[in-house]
Amino acid sequence: MQGLVLLALSQLVPSLKPCDEVSCQQVRKVHEIIFFVGMYLVSIGTGGHKPSLESFGADQFDDGEAAERKQKMSYFNWWSCALCAGVLLGVTTIVYIQDKVGWGVADIVLMCIMGFALVIFLAGRLVYRYRDPEGSPLTPMLQVAVAAVAKRHLPNPSSASQLYEHTASGSTTKRLLPRTNKLKFLDKAAIIEHKDDESAFTWQKVSPWRMATITQVEETKLILAMVPIWLACLPFGMCVAQVSTLFIKQASSMDRKLSRNFELPPASVFSLAAIGMIISVTLYEKVLVPFLRKATGSERGISILKRIGIGMVFATAAMAVAAAVERKRLNSLPSSLSICWLVPQFLIMGFGDGFALVGLQEYFYDQVPDSMRSLGIALYLSVLGAASFLCSLLITVVDHLIQQTGKAGWFGKDLNTSRLDLFYTLLAGVNALNLCWYVYLASRYSYKSVQARVGTAYSDDEDDVESRDATLDRP
Template sequence: MESDGSKKEMMRQQVSPNKLEENDDDRVHDSSVDYKGEVLPLRSSTGAWKAALFIIAIEFSERLSYFGLATNLILYLTRELHQELKTAARNVNYWLGVTALMPLLGGFLADSYLGRFSTVLYSTLIYLVGLILLALCQLVPSLKPCDETSCQQVRKVHEIIFFVSMYLVSTGTGGHKPSLESFGADQFDEGHQVERKQKMSYFNWWNCALCAGVLFGVTAISYIQDRVSWGGADIVLMCVMGFALVVFLAGRRVYRYRIPEGSPLTPMLQVAVAALAKRRLDHPSSAEELYEVTPASASTGNSRKRLLFHTNKLKFLDKAAIIEHKDNGEKVNPWRLATVTQVEETKLILAMIPIWLACLPFGVSVAQISTLFIKQASTMNRKLSPHFELPAATIYSLAAIGMIIAVTFYEKMLVPFLRRTTGSERGISILKRIGIGMSLATVAMAVAAAVERRRLDSLPSTLSVFWLVPQFVIVGFGDGFALVGLQEYFYDQVPDSMRSLGIAFYLSVLGAANFLSSLLITVVDRLTQPAWIAKDLNSSRLDLFYALLAGINTLNLFWYVYLAHRYSYKTVRGRVGAAYLDNGDDDVESHGH
């Protein structure tokens, strides 16, 4: 570790003299800059909750718009465009899948070139264009789905504009989701004890705002779609998103920004090339012999990069950090010699792949709540009074309510209790939290199978829609643990330069799961006679389909527990070029098993 004198000398090289006169704690000591582009922004006037609240506000608006469209989409396709149930379910899953996979592109652009703030801004504008087109294809007479008098055949121009609009919304979401959430998390300095704890809470309250948007989307917007018009709902969504954009821009002066550093994939490729080139070399006897950047040698690039401890997993990659020749003053070739931190960051990404795959069955279960669960609700008795019938999509609000309850319980009761009993800053490890959510999703599928069996047995009488309450609420509880845990896991465990891509990895779990759900529906449709998912829901066997999902999730849960038990979390040992080193004990503890 450097002496205090050398640290101060480094700070003199990096910041202006007037900033050195201030207390170290007054400044943010990570790679953030303020809106003027100056390093070491003032802690008191930037970041933390005063900035995060602006960002959370636009998330509320985006989720309101998204779920206002997504939850009723299957009903629009079957009722307005007259598609068969299996065709509509596949189309919804395709759209949900593309929407959840697009963030991989958006996250890459945000981390590499555009920056998170700019990516959110451009994506919101694209989102708005999609909402405007949706409104036009409902309000302009020649673009409406049918003539005023009859609807024997849906207009092709309406279908084209409708799907173009929906996929513009997907594109907007693709840049919006990974950048906005990671941009919000960037407002908290992990090297500051108070802000580090606030950051753990941030993901919980972020999801509460998300669920509030979902609640309004599946209640107020669904009611407008059902009782007023689809065009009226689209106008409301367009106005809300426009207002949210204004709110987001209003916080520009208090945000902390991260400057893009180029493609985050290049260092990992360099590690692979260097390890392959030196594959015949023997492993060194000690990790101390491997190459790592020190504050004294950090003259280029991000001089405040966090350093990672060496681990013994995937040892082949360690060869990339073997020093072949003594330092002769020549510039290091990054394709021949990588740092220990670069090697460990590559290991982190590779270690995530099995966890990502193990989460797919959970994602397939979640996919059912916006397709088959909603279609179930549409066939059940939804009358609350002789003159009021509950819109089918409104039942989705139960999942949002369940998630809000779970997140609030976790934040206000479970974590404080576990912190006191275990002494761990986090309370419960991230993967354990995800595992609890996956278990609840398995229970939800079993309950859904039992309820659907009860519905089929009650035919021809109509069962009350409130029989669906348990499965929606349990899914919501599961989301409060698993989805929030996945967000935190993929943000926290990726390299610092890939935080937007990390959120995209989380979203890609749901995207790939939606495609898998479509594939599973197709396979089940072809292999079952009579079909488990028929055009008429009353002649289908959704109970067997849900039971199949429960069985798949149960088997997968054993595999996930095995992976989680063997997983090694990221441990940070310091920061190159910083005026301090992170508290290693806190970091190790907070990311531990």
């Protein structure tokens, strides 16, 4: 909120207002400093609260209760709808205030809205469910790697009885993960050494850098298994980046008059994507999921990775449609094409967001270890951030390679001399090829499973006990 205050001051305080006169160079410099500090504060605040707030909201639901588990599946859908509703108001009402009244007034309105939201959030602090901090979530992963390397000479364990699981005499409430058969090398980190020699081995003196638990090993496997999925989602993120950049650039060069007295601001076209996402999420939650639950008997209806894959199909189609529309716009020059031609690509991309973006949020929250859920949402956001950088790199490389052949680049200062249609076609092709790779990865992916209660192969008193806990598969 401090960033919005500075942005408002940079527009309203006379001594900080930008100026075009030669004598105002120093004032303009002060304005730039205040303005960019405000922008960076907004960015820092968004990066801090967005992943934490979303995971905190999901933590309000108990995975151990079937009813609350289903409610949490719906939570990500309605969270995304709420965000889209905010985007819809932002690119329509706020943009209108900026154009017709002033940027300073718009910043004040946003500041008041943020203040009201903060009051609402703090009002519920006494009824929230809080997760106790468990230390750094990355340290156990590093301990697993060190322990596995230290015991690399030991043979791979043939059964879980050779592996250690710390249960704190049954007092811990931490959800435990059963052993899986993937990345078996890491299992060596949990191998019990010198178990028969009590003088050489005691549970109390064992170093966590020498002995990891089965759960710690499986948590490390979960993170490593996410890396290929994260990489496979980058092309989709590149498509998402076009909606707020080149799509808007297209809109600015088209006929935006909806009536004789009203011209649609270019930024307001983004509302079409938000509308598409709201429609797709609502249909998914109210129609598709209930039908699939009855048809398949699955609690979720459709697996998370399948949902993401459907969104990728929509994104590929949106790029193909965008290429066709841009080609038609270029062929219609010098007359301007109606902005209504952009409706299909925005809506289709919005439908894709409703499947893939919400699916990514749920995937990175649900499949990471319990202690890393805020970091999991950050991983989801990193897909979009890394994809934006990757898209910029692709534009630079493609433009350079084409100019090396002596031809005009695809990206000029004037959109009418650019070839965005070819760039959209390239993105559609890249996403189509990536979709094949993604389907292969998704078909081989093993979802996280947890145990309903504490109980493992070993306890602190070294008794070999059989687990009596039911394992809940989490698709």
